[in-house]
Each structure stands twice: as C-alpha cells, then as structure tokens.
Amino acid sequence: MAGTCCATEGPSLQDFKESGEERVLQKILKLITNNPEIARFINLDIHNCNAEDGTSFDDAYITLRVTNENLRRNRTEFVNDYIERTECQVLELMDILETNVLKAFQTRGVDGLENFPQPICHSFLVLLTFLREMKNHESALRKLLYTLPKDVTKETLIRTGLAHHLFSRLVPNNKYEVDDDAKQLPNTCPCGCDGSIYRGDTSLGTKGTWHGRVDILVNDVIAITIEKEQTMTENEDEDTVEDEPQNKKQRKLEIDESCEMCVDVKGNRRHETVLLDVKVMNKILTKAITNGFAQVNANKSTFSHFLIPTFGATSDYVTVCLYDPEVDCLFHIDEELELWREKEIRRNLDPETIVIIWLFLNFTVLTKKNLVVPDINKSGFHKRLKKEDLKIYRETKAKANFFSHTPEARPWKKTTKKVMRPISPS
Numbered sequence: 001m002a003g004t005c006c007a008t009e010g011p012s013l014q015d016f017k018e019s020g021e022e023r024v025l026q027k028i029l030k031l032i033t034n035n036p037e038i039a040r041f042i043n044l045d046i047h048n049c050n051a052e053d054g055t056s057f058d059d060a061y062i063t064l065r066v067t068n069e070n071l072r073r074n075r076t077e078f079v080n081d082y083i084e085r086t087e088c089q090v091l092e093l094m095d096i097l098e099t100n101v102l103k104a105f106q107t108r109g110v111d112g113l114e115n116f117p118q119p120i121c122h123s124f125l126v127l128l129t130f131l132r133e134m135k136n137h138e139s140a141l142r143k144l145l146y147t148l149p150k151d152v153t154k155e156t157l158i159r160t161g162l163a164h165h166l167f168s169r170l171v172p173n174n175k176y177e178v179d180d181d182a183k184q185l186p187n188t189c190p191c192g193c194d195g196s197i198y199r200g201d202t203s204l205g206t207k208g209t210w211h212g213r214v215d216i217l218v219n220d221v222i223a224i225t226i227e228k229e230q231t232m233t234e235n236e237d238e239d240t241v242e243d244e245p246q247n248k249k250q251r252k253l254e255i256d257e258s259c260e261m262c263v264d265v266k267g268n269r270r271h272e273t274v275l276l277d278v279k280v281m282n283k284i285l286t287k288a289i290t291n292g293f294a295q296v297n298a299n300k301s302t303f304s305h306f307l308i309p310t311f312g313a314t315s316d317y318v319t320v321c322l323y324d325p326e327v328d329c330l331f332h333i334d335e336e337l338e339l340w341r342e343k344e345i346r347r348n349l350d351p352e353t354i355v356i357i358w359l360f361l362n363f364t365v366l367t368k369k370n371l372v373v374p375d376i377n378k379s380g381f382h383k384r385l386k387k388e389d390l391k392i393y394r395e396t397k398a399k400a401n402f403f404s405h406t407p408e409a410r411p412w413k414k415t416t417k418k419v420m421r422p423i424s425p426s
Contacts, residue, residue: 316340
C-alpha cells in the first residue's frame with residue numbers, strides 16, 4: 001500500500017530564512033549554474049533492441065549506436081593503427097533545468113521564492129527540511145548498510161532504506177512504494193525509526209511491451225532500480241586525479257572554505273560502478289522508455305513533453321536516465337553520482353548529489369517542458385518499431401499488474417509442420 005513516510009507537520013519556508021541550510025543550498029545552486037559540466041547527459045541512439053518481443057526487463061536488451069560503432073572501429077584497430085573517436089551529442093544540466101527559480105533562490109534565498117507557485121515552494125521546502133535532518137537520514141542509512149537483521153536480506157535493506165530515507169524525502173508528499181514482491185520486506189524501517197514501509201504494485205508495461213516490476217516507485221511516477229554493489233574494473237585510460245582540471249579544483253576549494261556543510265565537488269571520477277554495466281544499463285534504459293510511455297498515457301496533460309526521469313541506484317551511487325516518449329529523445333547521465341562524500345566509511349551524504357536527485361524527482365516544476373534542441377538526434381526507438389508495435393507502447397500502463405508467462409520450451413510445438421524435401425543434385 002502506498003503512503004507517506006512523514007505524518008507530522010513540518011517547518012515552513014520562513015523557518016529556513018537566513019539558516020545554514022539556506023546558505024548551503026544557495027552555494028550548491030551557484031555551483032551548478034556556474035559550472036554546467038557538473039552533470040552532462042549523453043544523447044543516446046538505439047542501434048538495435050528487442051522492444052517488439054514483449055520480454056521482461058530482465059531479458060530486455062538495447063544496443064546503442066555508440067557501442068556498435070566502437071566495436072566496429074575496434075575491429076580495424078590492428079589494420080589502421082588508428083581509431084577515430086565516435087561523436088556523441090551532449091546536453092548540459094542547466095539546459096534541462098528551469099533556471100529562473102534556481103537563480104532566484106541563489107540570489108535571495110527563501111525570499112526569492114515569494115512570486116513562484118506553491119508546487120515549487122513545496123519542493124524547496126522538502127529539500128531544505130532534508131538538509132536540516134540529513135544527519136538523521138545518514139545515520140539510518142548507515143545502520144541499514146552495516147547491520148543485517150536475520151529476517152531481512154541485504155538487498156531489501158538497501159531498497160527500503162533508500163526509499164524511506166532518501167528518495168521519498170525529496171518529494172513534497174513523501175509518497176513511495178517498494179515492490180511488494182521483494183523478499184522479506186519489513187513492515188517498519190529496520191533502522192529503528194519505526195517508520196512504516198509502504199509496499200505496492202510497482203509493475204510497468206503490458207503484454208507486447210517490455211514489462212516487469214521496478215524496485216521503488218516514487219509518486220506513482222518515477223521508477224527506481226536498485227542494484228547490488230559493486231565496482232567494475234577501472235578504466236586505465238581515464239584521467240588521473242593529478243590531471244583533474246584546475247577549474248574543478250578551484251571550485252572545490254572555494255566551496256570548502258565558505259560552507260558550513262562541506263560540498264565536495266568531484267573532479268574526474270576514476271570508477272565505473274555496476275550501474276554502468278551493460279546488463280544493468282539495459283534494465284534502466286528499457287524501464288525508462290516503458291515508464292515514459294506509461295506516464296504520458298496515464299496523464300498526458302501533466303507529463304506530455306517532459307523528459308521523464310528514471311533512476312538507477314546502489315548503496316553508494318546513483319544514475320539518471322531521461323526519456324521523452326513523444327519526441328523520442330533518450331538521455332543518460334555521463335557519470336554516476338557519488339551518494340557519499342567518503343564512500344569507504346559512508347560518513348556524510350553528498351549535498352551536491354542530493355540536490356541533483358531532488359531536481360529530477362521534482363521534474364514537473366524544476367525541469368523544462370517542450371525542450372527544443374536544434375539538430376538533436378532522436379533515439380530511434382519509434383523508428384525501429386512497426387506501427388502496430390509502437391501503438392502498443394502508446395497504450396501501455398503502469399500498475400497494470402501484468403505478469404508474463406514463461407515461454408514454452410518448444411515454441412514450434414503448436415505450429416503446423418510442413419515437411420520439406422531436398423532436391424537431388426543432377
């Protein structure tokens with residue numbers, strides 16, 4: 001059953017005027033608006049996929065054009081001794097966001113919100129409240145990550161912890177559902193806060209489309225996939241810490257010296273987590289596409305022409321995928337976001353990452369609608385499907401409680417057999 005995880009009446013926006021949380025958020029928004037490369041989104045072209053097969057998310061696949069081109073170019077490496085780099089289109093974070101409200105808060109803090117609609121004000125209120133209570137949520141998440149009750153699996157602990165103490169806390173009504181098929185799902189949060197864990201139907205898709213369950217559904221709209229740890233092999237070709245651009249180092253120093261809540265701006269990250277593994281990416285991308293259609297189908301007036309977000313997360317990292325099912329544009333964040341400033345000991349949640357998550361959780365008020373980017377490539381998803389298959393996606397639903405049947409071991413069992421005879425050579 002869905003519900004809210006916070007029943008008590010909280011503070012108002014005016015309670016944060018001239019507060020430490022207000023100053024921290026102003027600094028982070030200044031950092032984001034002045035440094036759009038903090039989060040870039042890669043425009044993805046689909047080379048191939050099995051969308052028309054109606055498979056489960058676990059069996060779904062997408063081959064990206066860039067992947068195919070890189071493989072093709074690599075095959076010629078030993079012949080030509082040179083590989084031309086594949087070009088990707090990139091969208092910067094600030095091009096996606098509604099900058100007016102962000103700059104207003106950056107300049108005047110809480111007072112800058114006075115002329116903005118209530119939904120925007122409510123979104124800022126939940127973020128400021130989270131920043132004020134962040135130590136409590138950090139402590140709760142650490143308990144869940146480092147303790148393992150006998151009656152709850154580690155995967156379920158991570159799923160419930162991130163749902164209850166992170167994602168749901170960054171939306172105004174705190175509404176979320178954890179997949180009620182999760183193993184050993186507790187009724188209350190195992191961290192000791194005694195908060196109710198809300199479970200429900202998190203199914204996406206219908207017969208003929210990619211389909212299955214997502215781990216967490218926030219506000220009945222935003223799908224979140226939770227994956228196990230951990231990191232894949234580092235890419236030795238990545239820039240080293242010593243090669244970190246000077247402007248990123250300077251940003252870090254400026255923030256650290258003037259902010260009560262330290263905001264550590266990462267330079268070039270040298271890790272790739274399980275969230276960037278091909279199989280995991282397939283699940284996230286196919287869920288993003290299916291959910292994009294489902295949400296627009298359910299409420300076209302609200303979600304039409306938005307880049308609808310889907311998240312991937314582990315206990316240490318978060319990724320964001322965006323899809324507009326009408327324009328058919330698909331984006332994925334260039335680098336995963338670090339959830340903890342010191343992930344080895346998980347001491348502090350990273351405020352910069354929290355703000356970026358918050359921006360997309362509240363996408364209907366904080367991101368642009370009808371985003372127009374000249375010469376942007378479409379994903380090719382529409383083009384790859386036959387008209388009748390695309391129509392099925394345009395009718396698909398969330399919470400349809402659809403479960404696929406296991407394919408027969410002999411798919412030809414119920415076919416009519418036509419015996420063929422070879423022709424003898426003359």
